[in-house]
Amino acid sequence: MTIDLQQDFFALFGLPRRFEVDELALESAYHDLHARVHPDRHAHLPDADKRRAMQWATQVNEAFRTLRKPLSRALYLLELGGVDAGLETNTAMSPEFLMEQMEWREAVEEAREAADVEELEKLHQRLRSAGKDLYGKLQQSFDADRDLSTAAETARRLMFMEKLQHEIDNALEALED
Amino acid sequence: MALLQIAEPGMGTEPHKHRLAAGIDLGTTNSLVATVRNGISVCLPDDTGATMLPSVVRYLGDGSIQVGKQALLAHASDPRNTILSVKRFMGRGFKDVAHVETMPYDFVDTEGMVRLRTVQGVKSPVAVSAEILKVLATRAEASLGGPLTGVVITVPAYFDDAQRQATKDAAQIAGLNVLRLLNEPTAAAVAYGLDNASEGLYAVYDLGGGTFDLSILKLSRGIFEVLATNGDSALGGDDFDHRLFCWILDKAHISPPSSQDARRLLIKAREAKELLTACEEARIHVPLASDEEVDLTITRKEFAEITEHLVRKTIAPMRKVLRDAGLSAEDIKGVVMVGGATRMPHIQRAVAEFFGQEPLTNLDPDKVVALGAAIQADVLAGNRRNEDDWLLLDVIPLSxxxxxxxxxxxxxxxxxxxxxxxxxxxxxxxxxxxxxxxxxxxxxxxxxxxxxxxxxxxxxxxxxxxxxxxxxxxxxxxxxxxxxxxxxxxxxxxxxxxxxxxxxxxxxSDDEIATMLHDGMEHAAEDKNARALQEQVFEAERLLEATTQALVADGELLSPEERKLIDEVMSRLLELKAGSDHHAIRKGIDALARATDDFAARRMDKSVRAALAGRKLNEIEA
Known part of the structure; x- marks a missing residue:
C-alpha cells in the first residue's frame, strides 16, 4: 500500500533514469517533495506522523545528494545497472591513467610541501576542468552508448580526481589555520 | 466549513484553533521571548517594559531563585551563587571552559558536563538554563493568556550534539514542548527574508555574547536553504569584554584582583566597550575594594587594536564557509548582522571589507533571532496551513x-x-x-x-x-x-x-533528568498531578483535532471497517479526556496513535504522489 521508501531515486523525483539530469527539474522536485514530507510540516502532528516525516525527508535528502553530483550519480547508475564499480578492488586500470595519477599526485605533494597556496589553487582549477571533461564521457557512455563498463572506468578516474581535490582542500585549510 | 459537520458530535469544531506558540532566544548574556500576534512577530516585555532578560540565575540561601535583572544586580556581592553566561557551560566539560581563573564559581571537577556548587547544592548548566526558560515561558503565558502548545528554542548553528541535547533537556525540565531547535542565523534569515521578500545568496554573520556563527543561505521561492555553516561556539562579545578587562589590569598594574573587584572591572569593561560604539573614547573609572582607584581612558582605535585577534578569528570561518558552499565573496547578495557584538564598528568594517559591501543592520541585532524563532514557532504549531508557506532546510554543522x-x-x-x-x-x-x-x-x-x-x-x-x-x-x-x-x-x-x-x-542521563524533573515538582505535589493532567488533556485534544482533520481530508483512504475502528477509539479518548485520570488518557492517546499509524502512512503517500503529479502538470503547462 505504501510507496517503497527504497524505490529508485530517479523515480522518486519523477526523472528519467539517465546520466544527464535537468538540474532545475531535480531541484524543483526536491523542493516540492520537501514541502510535503519535511518534519517541519508535521511538527504539530502525532509522533507517528513525525517519525514517518523524518524517514521520508531523510530519503529525499539522500536521493537528492546522490543525484545532484555527477560522480555519485554515475556510481548510483552503475549500481542500478548491476555493475560493481570496484573502486577499491579493481586494479585493472590503463597504464596511461596510472601515469596520469602519479603526475597529479606528485604535483600536489610538491605544492603542499612548499606551502604554495597559489599553486594548490591552480591545481584545484585544473583538476576541476579535467573532471568536467569526464562528465561528457560519462554522458556518452551512459546515455548514448549504454556501455556500462566504459562508464565504470571513467567513474573510477573521476573518483580519483575528487579524492585528490579533497586532499588539496585539506592542505589549503591546514595552511590557513 | 460545512464539511466539518461529519466530525463526531462534541469533537473540536474549530479547525483553525489558534495554538499558543513562542520563540525563545536563549542567549549567553541576554534571553528573549517573542510571539506572532495578528500576523506580526513581537518580543514580549516583562512588567517593567523590558524585553531582554539578562541570562543570569542566582540561588539564594532561603531556597528561592532570582532570574534576570535582580540576579544581575547581586552578582558583585554574591558572585559564587550568581551564574552568568551559563550557555558557555552547556554540554561542556570542566577542561573546556575558558578563563576559569577569572570566574568566581565553585566548579565541581567531575567527569562529563561541568557542575557548579551553589548554596542550593550542585547545579548542572542544564538546570540553570531551565530556570531562565521557565521565566520566559511564564512571561509568554501571562501575555498570551494560556499555556503554550510549544516553543522553538534557538541554538548557535555551530553547537555540537551535546550542546543541542543539553538545551533540549533544559526545556524538558522547564516543562516545555520543543517544536524545534532552530539555528540562530537561520532564525535571523527568516525574520529578514520574510520582511524583504528576498531571493538569492545571503550570509548571516552572528556574533553573540559567547558564540560565533556564520551561515550561507540560498533563498528561493519560499525555501530557505542553508548551504554551509561554520563558526566558533566559544567566541563572542564576552571575549572582547575579557580582553579589555585584561588591558585594564595591565595598565592599572593590578595583579590578581579580588573576585568582587574582578566583577566590578568586568562590568566597567563591558560598559566601556558599549560606549565605544557611539563615542571615540571611553573613561574607565572604578573605585576598588582595596581603596585604590582605576582611572583610565581608552580610545576606539586602541580598543580595535587590542581586540584585533578576536576579529581575525571570525575571518577564517568566513573563508571556510564560502569554500564549503562552493562560492566566493562576490556571489553574496547581502550580509545580515546578528547579535549585539556586531554593533562594534571595527567588526562591521571587517565584515564589509571581506564581502565588499556594507552589511544589513536594519533589524535590531539583539531581537532578530527571537523574532524569527517566533515566526517559525507559529508555523510549526500548525497555525498557518497555506500551501505556499516557506520551508527551512538546515544542515549539520560538524561531521x-x-x-x-x-x-x-x-x-x-x-x-x-x-x-x-x-x-x-x-x-x-x-x-x-x-x-x-x-x-x-x-x-x-x-x-x-x-x-x-x-x-x-x-x-x-x-x-x-x-x-x-x-x-x-x-x-x-x-x-x-x-x-x-x-x-x-x-x-x-x-x-x-x-x-x-x-x-x-x-x-x-535519562535518570538524572527524571530526578531533576522530580525535584522541581517536589515543592508542589498536587501541582504535579494537575500539570500532568493538563498536559495529557492537551495532547489528547491535539491528536483528536489532527485526526479529525485528517479524516476530513483523506477519509476515502480507509475502508468502512477501518473507519469504524478509528471512530470508536476516538470516542473512547473523548470520554477519557473528560475524566481526571491522566494515566488513562495517556493510554487512550497511545491507542489512537496505534489505530491511525497505517492511515498516516497512506496519507503521506498520497501527499508525495500529489507532489509529483502536480509538478508534472506544471511542466506540461510551462
Whole structure:
C-alpha cells in the first residue's frame, strides 16, 4: 500500500533514469517533495506522523545528494545497472591513467610541501576542468552508448580526481589555520 | 466549513484553533521571548517594559531563585551563587571552559558536563538554563493568556550534539514542548527574508555574547536553504569584554584582583566597550575594594587594536564557509548582522571589507533571532496551513564519526549535509559467540579522536551468538531536524534488533533528568498531578483535532471497517479526556496513535504522489 521508501531515486523525483539530469527539474522536485514530507510540516502532528516525516525527508535528502553530483550519480547508475564499480578492488586500470595519477599526485605533494597556496589553487582549477571533461564521457557512455563498463572506468578516474581535490582542500585549510 | 459537520458530535469544531506558540532566544548574556500576534512577530516585555532578560540565575540561601535583572544586580556581592553566561557551560566539560581563573564559581571537577556548587547544592548548566526558560515561558503565558502548545528554542548553528541535547533537556525540565531547535542565523534569515521578500545568496554573520556563527543561505521561492555553516561556539562579545578587562589590569598594574573587584572591572569593561560604539573614547573609572582607584581612558582605535585577534578569528570561518558552499565573496547578495557584538564598528568594517559591501543592520541585532524563532514557532504549531508557506532546510554543522583502530576517526556523516540525514554502516563480530559491541561517536573535522569532541559511547547488546565474522550488524546513525543524533542497530541475518544503550560524554542521563524533573515538582505535589493532567488533556485534544482533520481530508483512504475502528477509539479518548485520570488518557492517546499509524502512512503517500503529479502538470503547462 505504501510507496517503497527504497524505490529508485530517479523515480522518486519523477526523472528519467539517465546520466544527464535537468538540474532545475531535480531541484524543483526536491523542493516540492520537501514541502510535503519535511518534519517541519508535521511538527504539530502525532509522533507517528513525525517519525514517518523524518524517514521520508531523510530519503529525499539522500536521493537528492546522490543525484545532484555527477560522480555519485554515475556510481548510483552503475549500481542500478548491476555493475560493481570496484573502486577499491579493481586494479585493472590503463597504464596511461596510472601515469596520469602519479603526475597529479606528485604535483600536489610538491605544492603542499612548499606551502604554495597559489599553486594548490591552480591545481584545484585544473583538476576541476579535467573532471568536467569526464562528465561528457560519462554522458556518452551512459546515455548514448549504454556501455556500462566504459562508464565504470571513467567513474573510477573521476573518483580519483575528487579524492585528490579533497586532499588539496585539506592542505589549503591546514595552511590557513 | 460545512464539511466539518461529519466530525463526531462534541469533537473540536474549530479547525483553525489558534495554538499558543513562542520563540525563545536563549542567549549567553541576554534571553528573549517573542510571539506572532495578528500576523506580526513581537518580543514580549516583562512588567517593567523590558524585553531582554539578562541570562543570569542566582540561588539564594532561603531556597528561592532570582532570574534576570535582580540576579544581575547581586552578582558583585554574591558572585559564587550568581551564574552568568551559563550557555558557555552547556554540554561542556570542566577542561573546556575558558578563563576559569577569572570566574568566581565553585566548579565541581567531575567527569562529563561541568557542575557548579551553589548554596542550593550542585547545579548542572542544564538546570540553570531551565530556570531562565521557565521565566520566559511564564512571561509568554501571562501575555498570551494560556499555556503554550510549544516553543522553538534557538541554538548557535555551530553547537555540537551535546550542546543541542543539553538545551533540549533544559526545556524538558522547564516543562516545555520543543517544536524545534532552530539555528540562530537561520532564525535571523527568516525574520529578514520574510520582511524583504528576498531571493538569492545571503550570509548571516552572528556574533553573540559567547558564540560565533556564520551561515550561507540560498533563498528561493519560499525555501530557505542553508548551504554551509561554520563558526566558533566559544567566541563572542564576552571575549572582547575579557580582553579589555585584561588591558585594564595591565595598565592599572593590578595583579590578581579580588573576585568582587574582578566583577566590578568586568562590568566597567563591558560598559566601556558599549560606549565605544557611539563615542571615540571611553573613561574607565572604578573605585576598588582595596581603596585604590582605576582611572583610565581608552580610545576606539586602541580598543580595535587590542581586540584585533578576536576579529581575525571570525575571518577564517568566513573563508571556510564560502569554500564549503562552493562560492566566493562576490556571489553574496547581502550580509545580515546578528547579535549585539556586531554593533562594534571595527567588526562591521571587517565584515564589509571581506564581502565588499556594507552589511544589513536594519533589524535590531539583539531581537532578530527571537523574532524569527517566533515566526517559525507559529508555523510549526500548525497555525498557518497555506500551501505556499516557506520551508527551512538546515544542515549539520560538524561531521560525525566513529572511533576506529589506533584512535582514528572514520567519518560517518559529513558536515553541511542537509537534515534530516541517516547513514548505515555494517560491522561484524571478531569472536565466536560475541553478543555485545561498543562504539564511540565523536564530532569534528580532525583525523584523530582526541582532536574531536567525544559525544557518546554506544553499547549494543543482544546480538545473537554466531561464529566470528558471521554476524552482520547494521548500525544506523540518524540525525533529526533538531540536529540530534540517535543510533539503532540490527543484526541482518537474523533480523534481531540489538539494544542500544547510550552513555553521553558531556550530557545528562535519562535518570538524572527524571530526578531533576522530580525535584522541581517536589515543592508542589498536587501541582504535579494537575500539570500532568493538563498536559495529557492537551495532547489528547491535539491528536483528536489532527485526526479529525485528517479524516476530513483523506477519509476515502480507509475502508468502512477501518473507519469504524478509528471512530470508536476516538470516542473512547473523548470520554477519557473528560475524566481526571491522566494515566488513562495517556493510554487512550497511545491507542489512537496505534489505530491511525497505517492511515498516516497512506496519507503521506498520497501527499508525495500529489507532489509529483502536480509538478508534472506544471511542466506540461510551462
Amino acid at each position: 560525525l564519526g566513529l572511533e576506529t583502530m589506533g584512535g582514528l576517526v572514520e567519518k560517518v556523516i559529513q558536515r553541511n549535509a542537509t537534515l534530516p540525514i541517516a547513514r548505515a554502516q555494517e560491522f561484524t563480530t571478531f569472536k565466536d559467540g560475541q553478543t555485545a559491541m561498543a562504539f564511540h561517536v565523536v564530532q569534528g573535522e580532525r583525523e584523530l579522536v582526541r582532536d574531536c569532541r567525544s559525544l557518546a559511547r554506544f553499547e549494543l547488546r543482544g546480538i545473537p551468538p554466531m561464529a566470528a565474522g558471521a554476524a552482520r550488524i547494521r548500525v544506523t546513525f540518524q540525525v533529526d531536524a533538531d540536529g540530534l543524533l540517535s543510533v539503532t542497530a540490527r543484526e541482518m541475518s537474523s533480523g534481531v534488533e540489538a539494544h542500544v544503550s547510550v552513555k553521553p560524554s558531556y550530557g545528562l
